Amino acid sequence: MENQAILNNTKEINFDAVNGKFGEFGGLFVPPVLEGKLLHLFEVFETARKDASFQEEYAYYLKHFVGRPSPLYYAHRLSQHIGSKIYLKREDLNHTGSHKINNTIGQILLAKRMGATEIVAETGAGQHGVATATAAALFGMKCKVFMGSEDAERQKMNVSRIKLLGAELILTNAGRGTLKDAVDAALGYYIQNPNIYYLLGSQVGPHPYPTMVGYFQSIIGREAKKQFIEREGRLPDNILACIGGGSNAIGLFNDFLKDHEVAIHAAEGGGIGAVLGETAATLTLGRKGVFQGTYSYALTDENGEVYPTRSIAAGLDYPGVSPQHALLKDSNRAEYHLITDDEAIEAFQLLSHLEGIIPAIESAHAIALAQKILKNKPNQISIINLSGRGDKDVERDLT
Numbered sequence: 337m338e339n340q341a342i343l344n345n346t347k348e349i350n351f352d353a354v355n356g357k358f359g360e361f362g363g364l365f366v367p368p369v370l371e372g373k374l375l376h377l378f379e380v381f382e383t384a385r386k387d388a389s390f391q392e393e394y395a396y397y398l399k400h401f402v403g404r405p406s407p408l409y410y411a412h413r414l415s416q417h418i419g420s421k422i423y424l425k426r427e428d429l430n431h432t433g434s435h436k437i438n439n440t441i442g443q444i445l446l447a448k449r450m451g452a453t454e455i456v457a458e459t460g461a462g463q464h465g466v467a468t469a470t471a472a473a474l475f476g477m478k479c480k481v482f483m484g485s486e487d488a489e490r491q492k493m494n495v496s497r498i499k500l501l502g503a504e505l506i507l508t509n510a511g512r513g514t515l516k517d518a519v520d521a522a523l524g525y526y527i528q529n530p531n532i533y534y535l536l537g538s539q540v541g542p543h544p545y546p547t548m549v550g551y552f553q554s555i556i557g558r559e560a561k562k563q564f565i566e567r568e569g570r571l572p573d574n575i576l577a578c579i580g581g582g583s584n585a586i587g588l589f590n591d592f593l594k595d596h597e598v599a600i601h602a603a604e605g606g607g608i609g610a611v612l613g614e615t616a617a618t619l620t621l622g623r624k625g626v627f628q629g630t631y632s633y634a635l636t637d638e639n640g641e642v643y644p645t646r647s648i649a650a651g652l653d654y655p656g657v658s659p660q661h662a663l664l665k666d667s668n669r670a671e672y673h674l675i676t677d678d679e680a681i682e683a684f685q686l687l688s689h690l691e692g693i694i695p696a697i698e699s700a701h702a703i704a705l706a707q708k709i710l711k712n713k714p715n716q717i718s719i720i721n722l723s724g725r726g727d728k729d730v731e732r733d734l735t
């Protein structure tokens with residue numbers, strides 16, 4: 337859709353959460369034992385967000401522990417290859433190797449305020465597991481990480497890192513042994529142990545997680561906007577990110593949502609293509625419904641049964657998606673594209689060869705999308721969120 341048409345359609349829409357709802361999406365669909373806990377968590381978050389001492393502590397760890405601000409790097413050889421000017425927002429350079437640490441530092445500070453002593457998390461690609469185990473080690477808290485057995489097999493390096501950081505890794509063999517199964521296992525543990533702190537890693541699940549995770553990741557876009565304007569003296573034409581649950585994408589997008597001249601694009605894990613059961617392209621092929629605590633799109637059949645998913649990228653291999661992205665899709669403010677495994681592998685190699693940057697296979701989906709939609713657009717300037725580095729994928733031999 338032309339940008340002017342998007343402007344006319346979306347300028348009245350509030351894309352921010354109002355009590356956990358993004359338009360018709362979001363909400364809190366959990367057993368009563370968790371409802372009060374999650375509403376309390378929202379209150380703690382709201383108080384902390386307005387508290388200068390919390391903001392100061394969060395900013396301190398982002399700067400001195402994570403290494404922020406991350407650079408905005410002009411990728412000149414990739415730009416030449418595609419025929420359009422491209423900057424990379426280097427979340428891969430954060431401590432622990434991805435954007436996930438922005439959220440875990442924010443949430444661990446909330447957990448500390450709440451007096452929590454045990455942290456529980458799920459992980460797919462292992463990056464959120466590593467980031468949570470890191471944050472727990474930093475504050476001397478006990479940590480359990482749930483992971484699907486298939487993901488543990490394909491992300492071995494992160495399995496070792498999680499253990500080395502002192503966390504207990506609990507594998508689940510349910511389903512295909514991927515992120516959905518890890519979330520089910522972690523939520524199950526939370527229901528049994530409602531006094532732990534559940535540190536959810538993407539913009540999914542019940543309120544207040546989509547609001548909180550979106551908030552903590554928005555540092556990405558705030559920095560990128562400032563850095564871009566300093567370099568180019570204007571706003572970018574396009575911003576791009578990969579999307580699993582949606583946290584790195586919303587992190588980049590949030591600060592640009594009202595800038596209607598900026599086109600917004602996200603790359604879903606398409607697996608073998610548009611075949612239900614063999615893809616993880618939730619916004620491209622999903623239906624509206626309640627899934628894992630929130631109302632959004634999900635890869636389900638007409639009876640609400642969840643399809644198995646497939647993606648080369650463990651971090652994108654998930655049948656649910658953020659309620660805020662659901663609203664961005666339905667309002668046409670952002671476009672969501674299916675990127676296949678083969679396209680992502682080609683982009684993984686391309687960025688490595690052209691720029692000397694090995695991306696996470698998740699992030700390679702955003703590079704593949706750029707190849708498709710930015711080809712020979714020399715007058716356009718874009719930002720791609722490089723959500724993570726590819727060390728974890730090297731031993732899979734994607735060459």
Ligand SMILES: Cc1ncc(COP(=O)(O)O)c(C=O)c1O
Pocket residue numbers: 434435460461462463464537538539578579580581582583584585650651652696698699723724725
């Ligand atoms: C490097 C990287 N990028 C992207 C993702 C996808 O998650 P999200 O959509 O929440 O950013 C993951 C998830 O594990 C990841 O590890």
